[in-house]
Amino acid sequence: MALSQILTSRIEEAVTALFGITLEKVELQATRREFEGDITMVIFPLLKLVKGTPAEIGNRIGEYLVANTDEVERFNVVSGFLNLVVTGNYYINFFNRVKDDEAFGTVAPAEGGKAIMVEYASPNTNKPLHLGHVRNVLLGYSVAEILKASGKKVYKTQIINDRGIHICKSMLAWQKFGNGTTPQAENVKGDKLVGHFYVEFDKAYKSQINDLVDNGMAEDDAKKQAPILLEAQEMLRQWEAGDEEVVSLWKTMNGWVYEGFDQTFKSIGVDFDKNYYESDTYLLGKEVVEQGLAKGVFEKDPDGSVWIDLTAEGLDRKIVLRSDGTAVYMTQDIGTAIQRVKDFPDVGGMVYTVGNEQDYHFKVLFLILKKLGFDWAESLYHLSYGMVDLPSGKMKSREGTVVDADDLMDEMTATAKTISEELGKLDGYTDQEKAKLHKIIGLGALKYYILKVDPKKRILFNPEESVDFAGNTGPFIQYTYARIQSLIRKADFDYTKALSVDEVNLHEKEKELLKLVAQYPEIIQAAAESHSPALVANYVYELVKEYNSFYQAVPVLGSEVMNEKIFRIQLSKKVGDTIRSAFGLLGIDVPERM
């Protein structure tokens, strides 16, 4: 049991014994640095219930806790705050309990419990992945890992938007300008090649619009009547009609894109348990809409289009099926959600990692699924995150202002290499080992940079000022981990025995570290509840900062006392294990040396 839980029940007991009342809630917080103590109770809320000044009440509770519990050694009261000093004995016992527990902080999933499906990535198949996808993927992957660690069974998934006018544009441009080329022939990634033809389409389209406008057509009409656009629309119709040639080309080009995506995902270090394709689920969505129509959830307009009226819920009327009977975005998402529960019957909730521009869409989607009567619809969560903007504004793929995911990772790795070579600490490493390390560091910098920010806040990414490698950064934390591993390699004595409180004279820095280590399980739970990897990132930063301060102030292997050496190595190792575990939840690797 966590210290805060133990103390909460002790305090409840004290208040009942002293004042004869039952406390609804005990307000605990970490003691601020400038005061003596480890954990602090806020007395103010009691003033309404108990007669006396905050100091009197605090003193009485403090005296009771010292006299009647094993955890509290002494206390002090400052204004309305009761600062409790926790006994060294408690910390040592706690440490001995967890020091060899590799899974410390995580909870195993309950047998027969409900699973959560986490969706992220969700790319369109007409262009390569960019910085926006990177944030999406990192967030989704990390939240999935955090949920797992908090005791949930998790499935990772993505929905691939593999059909529609966007991919037809790339296909058409390839037919017109591609001369039958392939990724192999060009020696480029498949997603890059398909993205190239998407841009080619847009160029041709724009030039046709200009020609039409020059010949006197209004711009709005020109945009709708450019021949190449009409051809693309015709191609979409052929696709929907199942035209063999079009479908075959569609399969080929999507196949190229998937190969490219797989490579990028592998490089980022994320994976999926199951992929869903829009082309597979939109028909089910249409079916469900028909059923909902029969049940009265939806209503049909005279022109045949189907709607849901959400004005009673403060939203609008929303279309779910076009008048020509074809599916819209919403239709497909309804179908996908239902298909997922069909495929994985133990799924009891879903997390959708999608940018905040779609807040409204998901509000509506969740409402529709509730109205359709699915019990799991109560446990849907839109993991809404802010856009990644550039100093010039929004990224626009057609205007070439996107930061490509592959390029970005390459640049980060290259920067890590430059810095690493300047420092020159890697004697004995092969070039291959060095390259691997540079990638770990470069990606660590990028991932930490993105994940340490609260998901819902927008990020301003300036490619000119590259991501830092010093200060509150991924490499700073990785460096500390590598330092700890170096200590462990050099510790040529047996440090496995459990020490008793009499054998360890806890240094102030050691106690601070133990306090932080003890918080790890609560941090995982809080991060899972709030779907926020930032909590884990900020926690591990605090831990590492404290460790570096300890490392500076206290000799580990240099100590004269054997028990001190043993304890400090054990503690260092535990901090290292916690760093590795926490970074694992963020999808960041840690190096043995750097």
Next chain:
RNA sequence: GGCCUCGUAGUUCAAUGGAUAGAAUGGGAGUUUCCUAAACUUUUGAUACAGGUUCGAUUCCUGUCGAGGCUACCA
């Protein structure tokens, strides 16, 4: 217009309604005969504005100003 986010040091980020608003970076001053200086120590500097609720507000409410987004029979 309506609706939804967000406004914290020069910059990038923190702060379950709690103590004197924390870090990083930048600027200043230091630390290497000692376990990795991508580190440590120290100094400088901020809650957009105006009200309200509260013992207590960066946090909750209202208004103003500012930034972004949504408001498609696109996805």
